[in-house]
Amino acid sequence: AQKITQTQPGMFVQEKEAVTLDCTYDTSDQSYGLFWYKQPSSGEMIFLIYQGSYDEQNATEGRYSLNFQKARKSANLVISASQLGDSAMYFCAMREEEGATNKLIFGTGTLLAVQP
């Protein structure tokens, strides 16, 4: 069964520093997609970045980059130059391939606190 593991319940980072949020996954599929979402205290889930299993280059979106290590089955999110507004829950998710339904499996999340 497919599974997403986020082992860091909470993280602290100083403003303007970089931070890495860990995500490992388990799947037997050859083709899959990995997503990161941000959930502020308001509750809405905000899409940050996507990595396809066949993408050779790590995905980047502004200050967000995904450190994709396929052999290790890890898809860590790197946030550069942290800002106070980055304080939120961060979820890693994987898209199931079965039936091409675009169903997502989520990890338990990491709570990031950016300190001034």
Add this chain to the structure above:
Amino acid sequence: DGGITQSPKYLFRKEGQNVTLSCEQNLNHDAMYWYRQDPGQGLRLIYYSQIVNDFQKGDIAEGYSVSREKKESFPLTVTSAQKNPTAFYLCASSMIYGADYEQYFGPGTRLTVT
């Protein structure tokens, strides 16, 4: 502006009552989803629908029901059979074909049952 709306933001019900959560999208997305989020946990899929008048159970469908009579709407009913209905409920939508598309989420409904 395109997006997903969920109403109400907060909902209170007495135990034993059914309650329906609204979800509307104007993104012209084919697929819609309902997730439940409990404290300290990630999102768990309740139901999803890829096309009008068709839907499938997710991982935790017991005690819930849905309908998809229109492409834009995917209401979720929390029935009295749901043993622990108090939770945060999130609706999402996405394109379906190509399957690399991200899911767009609504603002959520926080349901409290006492």
